[in-house]
Amino acid sequence: MWQYIIRRLVWSLVVVLLVTLLAFIIFYVLPSTDPTIAFAGKQPTPEIRAEVAKNLGLNHSKPVQYLIFVKHLFLGDQYGWPGFGKSFNSREPIKGEMFSRLLVTLQLAIGALIIWLTLGISIGVLSALKRRSAMDRGAMGFALLGISTPVFFLGILGLYLFWKVLGINPGTGYVGFRDNPWDWFQHMWLPWVVLALLSAAVYARIVRGTMLDVMGEDYVRTARAKGVSERNVVIRHMLRPTIAPVLTLAGIDFALLIGGAVVTESVFNLPGIGAYVLDAVGQNDLPVAMGVTVIAAVFVTIMNLIVDIAYGFVDPRVRYT
Amino acid sequence: MKKRRWVIATALAAGAGLVVAGCGGGSGGSSSTGGSGGATPQKGGTLRLETQDFGYTDAFDPTGEYLGLGWGLLNQLMTRTLVGYAHRPNEPGNVLIPDLAESVPAPSADGLTYAFKIKQGVKFGPPLNREITSKDIAFAIERIATPSLAAQYPNYFQNIAGFKAFSDGKAKTITGIQTPDDKTITFKLTKKQGNFVYAMATPAASPMPREVAGCFTKAGDYGRYVISSGPYTFAGSDKLDASSCKTLKPISGFNPTKNQTWVRNPAYDPATDDPKARGAYVDKITYDINTNAKDIFDKIEAGTVDGSPDTPPSDVIQKYATSSSLKNDLKIYSGDRTWYMYMNLTTPPFDDIHVRKAVSYATNKADLQKAWGGPVSGSIATHIAPQTVYHDRFPKDYDPYPYDLTKAADEMKQSKYDTNQDGVCDASACKNIFFVTRNLPQWSAMTPITQANLAKIGIAVTPRELPTSNAYTTIQTTANKVPIAANAGWSKDFADAATFFVLQDGRNILATGNSNYGLIGLTASQATKFKVPYPAGGVPSLDADIDTCSALTDPERIDCFINVDKKSMEQVVSWLPYLFANSVETASPALTNGYVFDQNSGEQAFVNEWVDQSKQK
Numbered sequence: 001m002w003q004y005i006i007r008r009l010v011w012s013l014v015v016v017l018l019v020t021l022l023a024f025i026i027f028y029v030l031p032s033t034d035p036t037i038a039f040a041g042k043q044p045t046p047e048i049r050a051e052v053a054k055n056l057g058l059n060h061s062k063p064v065q066y067l068i069f070v071k072h073l074f075l076g077d078q079y080g081w082p083g084f085g086k087s088f089n090s091r092e093p094i095k096g097e098m099f100s101r102l103l104v105t106l107q108l109a110i111g112a113l114i115i116w117l118t119l120g121i122s123i124g125v126l127s128a129l130k131r132r133s134a135m136d137r138g139a140m141g142f143a144l145l146g147i148s149t150p151v152f153f154l155g156i157l158g159l160y161l162f163w164k165v166l167g168i169n170p171g172t173g174y175v176g177f178r179d180n181p182w183d184w185f186q187h188m189w190l191p192w193v194v195l196a197l198l199s200a201a202v203y204a205r206i207v208r209g210t211m212l213d214v215m216g217e218d219y220v221r222t223a224r225a226k227g228v229s230e231r232n233v234v235i236r237h238m239l240r241p242t243i244a245p246v247l248t249l250a251g252i253d254f255a256l257l258i259g260g261a262v263v264t265e266s267v268f269n270l271p272g273i274g275a276y277v278l279d280a281v282g283q284n285d286l287p288v289a290m291g292v293t294v295i296a297a298v299f300v301t302i303m304n305l306i307v308d309i310a311y312g313f314v315d316p317r318v319r320y321t
Numbered sequence: 322m323k324k325r326r327w328v329i330a331t332a333l334a335a336g337a338g339l340v341v342a343g344c345g346g347g348s349g350g351s352s353s354t355g356g357s358g359g360a361t362p363q364k365g366g367t368l369r370l371e372t373q374d375f376g377y378t379d380a381f382d383p384t385g386e387y388l389g390l391g392w393g394l395l396n397q398l399m400t401r402t403l404v405g406y407a408h409r410p411n412e413p414g415n416v417l418i419p420d421l422a423e424s425v426p427a428p429s430a431d432g433l434t435y436a437f438k439i440k441q442g443v444k445f446g447p448p449l450n451r452e453i454t455s456k457d458i459a460f461a462i463e464r465i466a467t468p469s470l471a472a473q474y475p476n477y478f479q480n481i482a483g484f485k486a487f488s489d490g491k492a493k494t495i496t497g498i499q500t501p502d503d504k505t506i507t508f509k510l511t512k513k514q515g516n517f518v519y520a521m522a523t524p525a526a527s528p529m530p531r532e533v534a535g536c537f538t539k540a541g542d543y544g545r546y547v548i549s550s551g552p553y554t555f556a557g558s559d560k561l562d563a564s565s566c567k568t569l570k571p572i573s574g575f576n577p578t579k580n581q582t583w584v585r586n587p588a589y590d591p592a593t594d595d596p597k598a599r600g601a602y603v604d605k606i607t608y609d610i611n612t613n614a615k616d617i618f619d620k621i622e623a624g625t626v627d628g629s630p631d632t633p634p635s636d637v638i639q640k641y642a643t644s645s646s647l648k649n650d651l652k653i654y655s656g657d658r659t660w661y662m663y664m665n666l667t668t669p670p671f672d673d674i675h676v677r678k679a680v681s682y683a684t685n686k687a688d689l690q691k692a693w694g695g696p697v698s699g700s701i702a703t704h705i706a707p708q709t710v711y712h713d714r715f716p717k718d719y720d721p722y723p724y725d726l727t728k729a730a731d732e733m734k735q736s737k738y739d740t741n742q743d744g745v746c747d748a749s750a751c752k753n754i755f756f757v758t759r760n761l762p763q764w765s766a767m768t769p770i771t772q773a774n775l776a777k778i779g780i781a782v783t784p785r786e787l788p789t790s791n792a793y794t795t796i797q798t799t800a801n802k803v804p805i806a807a808n809a810g811w812s813k814d815f816a817d818a819a820t821f822f823v824l825q826d827g828r829n830i831l832a833t834g835n836s837n838y839g840l841i842g843l844t845a846s847q848a849t850k851f852k853v854p855y856p857a858g859g860v861p862s863l864d865a866d867i868d869t870c871s872a873l874t875d876p877e878r879i880d881c882f883i884n885v886d887k888k889s890m891e892q893v894v895s896w897l898p899y900l901f902a903n904s905v906e907t908a909s910p911a912l913t914n915g916y917v918f919d920q921n922s923g924e925q926a927f928v929n930e931w932v933d934q935s936k937q938k
Contacts, residue, residue: 032791032794033790033791033794034794034833037794037797037833037834038790039378039471039540040471040834041378041385041387041471041473042387042473042836043473043476043823043829043834043836044831044833044834045831045834046831047468048471048473049834051468051469051471051540052471052540054469055469055471055539055540087577089377089380089577090380090541090577090578091380091539091540091541091542091544091577092380092545092571092577092578097578156615159616159619164619164623171616171620171625172611172613172616173609173611265612266612266613267612267613267616268613269610269611269612269613269616271578271579271610275612276578278612279374279578279612283374284790
């Protein structure tokens with residue numbers, strides 16, 4: 001098992017490096033516009049642009065810029081480790097800002113994950129058990145609605161209903177948990193629900209489908225024939241094989257939310273990493289775009305590894321060498 | 322000036338459409354100073370503002386900020402200058418008044434020396450709490466001359482004797498700046514510069530303490546440490562440990578990605594200031610980032626936020642303009658910005674003045690104004706710089722190119738590209754002309770209008786709609802030889818026409834990052850250098866006229882530039898201005914009576930606004 005983990009970690013490193021190279025090419029090499037023009041003011045004379053280039057580290061050749069980026073990433077820079085440099089826009093070190101925003105995105109993602117797993121699995125199981133009933137049809141209708149409705153629409157609708165009309169939500173913005181836990185929860189519950197609904201709908205359908213497959217298995221019939229209570233048949237014999245693919249998916253979906261919750265963060269004005277990178281790309285803030293890409297890539301590869309290892313515990317048939 | 326903000330602004334204003342057009346609104350101001358109804362300003366409370374993004378160009382470092390909002394916030398709240406503005410709408414807001422200096426000086430008899438006397442009792446705020454001296458202003462100019470700080474307007478100061486030597490590292494001080502005592506500062510210029518006092522009103526020329534600002538030698542780094550000389554300071558300034566460069570930590574009241582908070586500056590003495598210029602009514606100003614544009618304006622309407630420098634979306638403008646209860650909360654003022662098309666003087670068929678004049682006559686500007694949302698978005702432009710830049714001295718009935726297809730045809734008949742002289746261009750140079758524009762709503766709405774207008778005189782343009790930054794980069798690259806484009810706009814640095822004609826000065830043409838898109842004043846050697854054709858008849862130039870006017874002071878200077886404007890419109894005919902844009906904002910019920918516009922910056926006069934706390938939610 002340890003050999004497997006170490007091998008996977010090494011490959012993860014290779015994947016992250018490849019992602020940084022690809023991102024560097026996309027952000028720094030391919031664009032036809034010179035980024036120094038964007039930061040050189042109203043009249044970007046060659047002299048001002050040269051100073052801007054020096055200030056922003058753009059005065060080296062592209063390969064050298066990339067190597068400097070990788071070096072700082074692994075060895076750190078004047079702002080610490082990992083070294084992401086400073087933002088072109090704010091002139092502030094990226095590391096501190098990125099990790100504080102990552103914390104906000106993690107809060108959003110974890111809360112949404114709990115809701116969508118709870119909702120998705122419950123609805124999927126009940127739907128499978130009560131197949132073709134009104135409950136099943138209603139649940140799948142909910143799933144269709146959830147999959148079809150864009151997050152930004154749900155978010156705006158939620159704000160309109162709960163903040164503007166009913167006045168039971170404080171509206172957009174973020175309050176730190178340590179500043180005021182109740183305020184924090186009030187600001188977060190609506191984004192959690194909005195973000196969770198789409199995934200809950202998808203997971204409900206997946207769980208329902210998997211449950212229906214499992215329900216037809218011999219060992220389930222055997223368990224019932226042996227007199228095991230229906231509750232135990234569901235929980236001990238049917239749920240476990242159903243959960244395995246759901247876990248895999250949940251891990252990957254969670255990792256993708258780091259950087260992928262940008263719409264929810266923008267609608268609810270949450271200072272997360274998605275909104276950070278969206279702003280950065282729009283303003284040509286290339287180091288921020290690179291930094292967030294690296295973080296997202298690390299998250300996805302690590303989560304993939306965790307999910308694969310967890311799969312081995314959930315499904316005893318899986319062995320790692 | 323406010324390039325990024327005006328992109329968002331005008332994109333959203335376009336959809337207001339004919340309904341709003343019918344409601345008028347106009348330009349030139351719809352609210353009087355101090356708010357509507359002559360309400361008495363109330364002291365106290367918090368002015369709560371939100372924005373989608375700060376849009377600072379140099380992370381709020383006064384040396385490098387060049388957009389209106391940064392200037393407005395700095396000049397009004399934090400960085401007093403030797404001379405300044407009343408932070409009011411219309412012409413009174415564009416007139417220079419004394420600020421740190423006892424008076425606005427006239428130049429010496431030879432026009433080369435300006436002497437300022439600094440008032441007693443003007444101080445830096447916390448943590449320094451010390452008297453401002455002439456050396457602090459000299460240091461600010463040294464920062465402008467320091468290449469690594471990438472100041473945006475060194476051109477306004479480079480006539481100070483010794484400026485270039487200091488900038489090149491050949492001198493330790495700028496010899497043309499003399500500070501014989503703590504309260505006297507004299508500037509000696511190498512040549513006459515009629516707008517020099519205007520330059521001294523920019524935030525870059527505000528006094529900066531060497532013991533703090535001197536710790537930062539890279540562009541933008543000082544922004545989170547700005548020491549105030551104005552009525553407000555960043556919250557947390559008193560906690561800044563300025564004992565050495567190493568102990569400096571960013572002031573908590575400014576997080577570049579989240580918020581800014583200002584509180585009263587305890588070291589500010591209102592007796593040293595003009596209360597009409599800086600009323601400083603509120604106790605606190607909060608300015609937060611909100612990534613949800615719709616939410617900002619919902620909150621303003623609900624009264625949980627007081628205002629925003631962002632332009633409202635078109636549906637919000639329409640709602641306010643058509644609602645009797647909300648109409649007074651819609652604030653419209655002249656934004657001192659010109660939107661224009663340009664024609665490249667070196668590229669056929671626009672290398673022929675008759676074609677350019679024909680295009681000018683054939684363009685229906687009223688239709689273009691409608692595409693932008695009607696009068697609420699601005700007034701039809703008939704000359705280069707808006708009226709307020711000329712301090713209301715430009716003849717109001719001036720319109721050299723009223724929409725007239727007969728005159729357009731008559732001009733075209735005189736062109737070498739109309740071979741059969743029927744008033745329609747038939748040369749191949751008039752077909753398939755590359756036309757750059759933006760992929761935002763009002764530009765997309767303008768494109769078919771422009772195509773139809775030009776088709777009437779036989780000019781067929783092939784539009785290429787691009788994102789804003791790409792559109793600018795395309796036309797800024799001289800070798801691209803873009804013949805005609807509609808994406809450009811420009812606003813004043815201060816109320817001096819020279820800040821517009823910098824775009825029409827042949828000496829400012831660059832290979833990349835060029836802003837003289839029409840290549841006005843291009844010389845034969847420049848044409849070779851930038852790899853563009855040089856027409857047989859040469860390229861008209863305004864350089865000599867610009868130089869003549871630049872040496873004058875107001876009012877002769879204003880009248881001189883008015884003549885340059887007319888010459889540009891009538892004899893150069895590269896620019897086709899079509900809109901003098903408005904600033905459009907909404908105010909909450911708590912702010913609506915206390916809303917004030919600052920004509921100089923083109924933003925709210927935050928320092929003169931007050932809130933009705935009973936109406937805040």
